[in-house]
Amino acid sequence: MNDPKIKSFDTFSFNSKSKKEANICIAKYPKGKQASAVMPLLDIAQRQHNGWLPRVAMDYVADFLKMPRMAVYEVASFYTMYNLSPVGQNHVQVCTNLPCWLRGSDRVVNAIEKNLKIKMGETTEDNLFTLTEVECLGACVNAPMIQINDAYYEDLDETSVDILLTEIASGGAPKVGSQIGRRSCEPINGLTTLFDSSKD
Amino acid sequence: MPKLIIDNNEIEVEEGLTVLQACEIAGAEIPRFCFHERLSIAGNCRMCLVEMERAPKPIASCAMPVADGMVIKTNSEKIIKAREGVMEFLLINHPLDCPICDQGGECDLQDQAMGYGSDRSRYIEGKRAVKDKDLGPLVATVMTRCIHCTRCIRFATEIAGVPELGATGRGEHMEVGTYVEEALTSELSGNLIDLCPVGALTSKPYSFNARPWELTKTESIDVMDALGSNIRVDTRGNEVLRVVPRNHDDINQEWISDKTRFACDGLRRQRLDQPFVRRRGKLEPSNWEDAIKLCANKIKNTDPLKIASIAGDQVDCETMFSTKLLLKKIGCTNVDCLQDGAKLDQKVRSSYIFNTKIAGIDEADAILIVGSNPRLESPVLNARIRSRFLKGGLQIGLIGGAIDLTYPYQHLGDEPQLLEQFIAGKNKFSKVLKKAKNPMIILGSGAINREDGAQILHNARKIAETTGMIADNWNGFNVLQSAASRVGGLDIGFVPEKLFNLEDMELIYLIGADEIDFNKTKNAFVVYQGHHGDNGAHHADVILPGAAYTEKSATFVNLEGRPQRTQKAVFPLGQAKEDWRIIRALSGAIDKPLPFDDLSDLRKLLSDTVPSFGSMNEIITNAWGDFGLEGPMTNRRISNISVNFFMSDPICRASITMAECAKAQSDRLAREAV
Numbered sequence: 001m002n003d004p005k006i007k008s009f010d011t012f013s014f015n016s017k018s019k020k021e022a023n024i025c026i027a028k029y030p031k032g033k034q035a036s037a038v039m040p041l042l043d044i045a046q047r048q049h050n051g052w053l054p055r056v057a058m059d060y061v062a063d064f065l066k067m068p069r070m071a072v073y074e075v076a077s078f079y080t081m082y083n084l085s086p087v088g089q090n091h092v093q094v095c096t097n098l099p100c101w102l103r104g105s106d107r108v109v110n111a112i113e114k115n116l117k118i119k120m121g122e123t124t125e126d127n128l129f130t131l132t133e134v135e136c137l138g139a140c141v142n143a144p145m146i147q148i149n150d151a152y153y154e155d156l157d158e159t160s161v162d163i164l165l166t167e168i169a170s171g172g173a174p175k176v177g178s179q180i181g182r183r184s185c186e187p188i189n190g191l192t193t194l195f196d197s198s199k200d
Numbered sequence: 201m202p203k204l205i206i207d208n209n210e211i212e213v214e215e216g217l218t219v220l221q222a223c224e225i226a227g228a229e230i231p232r233f234c235f236h237e238r239l240s241i242a243g244n245c246r247m248c249l250v251e252m253e254r255a256p257k258p259i260a261s262c263a264m265p266v267a268d269g270m271v272i273k274t275n276s277e278k279i280i281k282a283r284e285g286v287m288e289f290l291l292i293n294h295p296l297d298c299p300i301c302d303q304g305g306e307c308d309l310q311d312q313a314m315g316y317g318s319d320r321s322r323y324i325e326g327k328r329a330v331k332d333k334d335l336g337p338l339v340a341t342v343m344t345r346c347i348h349c350t351r352c353i354r355f356a357t358e359i360a361g362v363p364e365l366g367a368t369g370r371g372e373h374m375e376v377g378t379y380v381e382e383a384l385t386s387e388l389s390g391n392l393i394d395l396c397p398v399g400a401l402t403s404k405p406y407s408f409n410a411r412p413w414e415l416t417k418t419e420s421i422d423v424m425d426a427l428g429s430n431i432r433v434d435t436r437g438n439e440v441l442r443v444v445p446r447n448h449d450d451i452n453q454e455w456i457s458d459k460t461r462f463a464c465d466g467l468r469r470q471r472l473d474q475p476f477v478r479r480r481g482k483l484e485p486s487n488w489e490d491a492i493k494l495c496a497n498k499i500k501n502t503d504p505l506k507i508a509s510i511a512g513d514q515v516d517c518e519t520m521f522s523t524k525l526l527l528k529k530i531g532c533t534n535v536d537c538l539q540d541g542a543k544l545d546q547k548v549r550s551s552y553i554f555n556t557k558i559a560g561i562d563e564a565d566a567i568l569i570v571g572s573n574p575r576l577e578s579p580v581l582n583a584r585i586r587s588r589f590l591k592g593g594l595q596i597g598l599i600g601g602a603i604d605l606t607y608p609y610q611h612l613g614d615e616p617q618l619l620e621q622f623i624a625g626k627n628k629f630s631k632v633l634k635k636a637k638n639p640m641i642i643l644g645s646g647a648i649n650r651e652d653g654a655q656i657l658h659n660a661r662k663i664a665e666t667t668g669m670i671a672d673n674w675n676g677f678n679v680l681q682s683a684a685s686r687v688g689g690l691d692i693g694f695v696p697e698k699l700f701n702l703e704d705m706e707l708i709y710l711i712g713a714d715e716i717d718f719n720k721t722k723n724a725f726v727v728y729q730g731h732h733g734d735n736g737a738h739h740a741d742v743i744l745p746g747a748a749y750t751e752k753s754a755t756f757v758n759l760e761g762r763p764q765r766t767q768k769a770v771f772p773l774g775q776a777k778e779d780w781r782i783i784r785a786l787s788g789a790i791d792k793p794l795p796f797d798d799l800s801d802l803r804k805l806l807s808d809t810v811p812s813f814g815s816m817n818e819i820i821t822n823a824w825g826d827f828g829l830e831g832p833m834t835n836r837r838i839s840n841i842s843v844n845f846f847m848s849d850p851i852c853r854a855s856i857t858m859a860e861c862a863k864a865q866s867d868r869l870a871r872e873a874v
Contacts, residue, residue: 055380070366071366073368073379074366074367074368077368078368
């Protein structure tokens with residue numbers, strides 16, 4: 001909270017693109033209830049500011065929405081998806097909740113830590129990756145999974161996550177979603193209907 | 201009105217109450233931490249669980265509105281078990297540091313743990329530790345003790361109007377604080393200490409001073425501003441250790457300002473504890489006999505028309521009354537209780553009091569504030585305006601400098617000529633006043649303490665009359681006095697019969713008057729009677745040590761015209777004496793003894809002379825009348841008198857705590873200016 005790095009940022013304001021998006025969000029709420037838009041606005045601010053929110057950005061959003069600054073700090077510190085300290089270009093968020101864990105998230109975590117040469121909660125020296133542990137991201141059907149920035153990568157194991165990270169590090173854009181060829185969250189053994197007789 | 205059965209007793213209560221309040225009315229005590237009558241309902245401590253028939257689970261009674269036919273059980277086995285469970289959860293992370301906690305002995309958690317706590321814990325895990333927050337020089341924090349009731353957050357946001365406290369983080373990582381490590385900017389922050397049900401927020405100046413059971417508690421009245429807040433003075437031996445509020449719904453509710461609460465350490469410093477006499481330009485210790493004899497000789501040998509007496513801001517009515525009588529006996533009428541030069545009209549009582557009454561603010565629907573910063577002149581009254589504003593339907597206009605009042609208002613400008621616009625009905629806000637059912641005008645010292653104050657008073661009266669502020673059961677004309685002695689002084693008539701010039705006087709008798717222009721007293725023989733070695737004492741030739749407000753039983757009339765009495769909590773310091781006794785002794789020394797020998801005789805004479813003193817704690821109705829002076833106003837803009845809130849009187853100026861507050865404030869302003 002009182003990281004000297006955080007204090008060194010002393011100005012923040014929306015660029016024209018952010019401002020436009022912010023005004024669209026505010027317009028969704030009745031007049032005088034603009035504070036309801038605090039969450040999307042914090043997200044817009046975070047996206048503009050390399051994926052994290054310095055205090056000045058929270059203050060800016062508070063003033064933008066004419067609401068107490070403290071109320072914005074409360075929201076921003078409550079939700080883990082707002083980063084209050086700097087993150088690398090690629091924010092690797094690994095789910096370690098029960099379904100992912102049962103399907104081998106420990107092995108995925110080990111592989112990531114080995115590949116990036118950092119531990120959980122750290123950022124690589126080249127500022128390319130930050131690794132964090134998160135709670136369930138709602139893709140249990142394709143567990144284990146990780147989220148890198150906005151994209152989900154599912155059905156992972158040691159090898160596939162290794163390939164994935166290496167590709168991202170070299171500037172590539174790997175396929176989003178299941179890494180074993182599954183379409184969306186369809187059954188792994190192909191489609192079924194209620195008319196099919198049970199295969200098991 | 202809904203009828204419900206509480207513990208087998210049928211009871212009928214008002215609509216809109218909560219089950220908890222209904223239970224209290226029915227005589228059942230409900231434990232609680234987060235619920236507070238004057239704050240919004242949070243329902244997060246879960247201590248107030250009760251059993252409701254046909255409800256599957258215990259309900260939080262503080263958050264459940266009453267309904268007809270409810271059957272409530274407050275003491276069933278199930279409920280006691282549920283509360284024990286809640287208590288066990290609250291204590292998971294609460295440290296067992298009662299022996300070193302200042303809240304010990306007056307702690308809600310401690311008390312309720314006696315009823316619902318277990319004598320041992322079932323947890324072997326470590327307790328969580330939370331970093332303490334810096335909330336400035338008044339409120340000490342031990343955040344590990346916090347049980348997250350959020351009373352402090354709700355108080356700061358709702359009552360004080362400074363939304364600077366909040367809860368950051370979530371779950372076990374939730375912390376109450378300001379997030380940005382800044383001191384609170386409220387003049388009411390001390391009330392957080394009373395609100396906190398545990399020892400997380402305690403008084404910094406009072407820390408580790410005493411246990412509550414060591415203290416002698418005396419119910420009294422505050423004199424730091426004109427509101428007359430009801431207080432309790434806690435003492436040990438002959439030392440005032442702290443001041444806490446008493447509830448009075450019509451005055452201060454249960455809040456007091458930081459000045460009221462924390463200036464009491466000033467009562468121990470810079471005190472005048474023996475008479476002093478100036479010899480060869482230096483003040484030297486003396487004794488009562490010599491000092492009184494010297495004063496008496498001076499009075500006898502001075503032309504009565506060249507004698508004047510000025511009363512300061514914290515002088516009690518008995519003293520002013522006896523001084524006036526004494527001087528009258530020698531043929532002098534040069535007395536003044538308006539040391540700030542306020543142009544008030546003593547003849548019409550409704551012209552200098554807060555006619556609407558403090559509780560009347562709750563009914564107002566439009567307020568015009570002229571030349572006042574109620575936030576500094578009377579913080580608790582300002583909180584009342586704010587709470588009225590929050591209920592909705594109140595419009596506020598301000599003439600004077602723009603300031604942060606903790607609620608929004610229309611800034612109408614600062615030219616005195618605006619008042620004439622109002623009389624003519626030409627201002628945009630005059631329509632608001634006319635349409636309002638209960639409109640109010642509040643005149644502050646910034647409007648009256650000017651050379652054209654009498655003209656402004658006249659125009660304000662006209663506004664009141666033309667906008668329907670004066671009705672059969674409503675009087676919306678208000679003067680916001682900022683000194684505790686002012687209304688009492690005017691009631692007694694401690695004002696000159698003919699205006700006099702202080703510079704022409706040969707003998708000036710100052711009673712606790714420290715804020716006058718002392719260049720004007722250079723040629724006179726100055727007697728200072730008071731309790732602090734402040735400006736007045738420095739310029740005096742004789743000092744007669746008096747008693748401070750905690751050291752005497754004395755009458756003060758608050759801004760709405762309500763006479764109230766302080767109680768003697770401690771004895772006057774050293775050789776100091778109660779002020780009326782000094783005047784009585786002086787009257788004997790000049791062979792013109794006053795007709796009373798004890799306080800009750802004096803009070804009887806006072807209430808016979810001024811009938812409003814006859815009924816203590818009550819406000820008599822005052823007739824409307826003609827006051828103020830017709831005539832042109834100057835062009836000087838109306839500004840709010842820029843008093844330093846923490847340095848406004850001799851007690852505050854002697855207080856280390858107040859000095860720290862003033863420093864914290866100026867540091868913050870300097871930081872913000874960068």
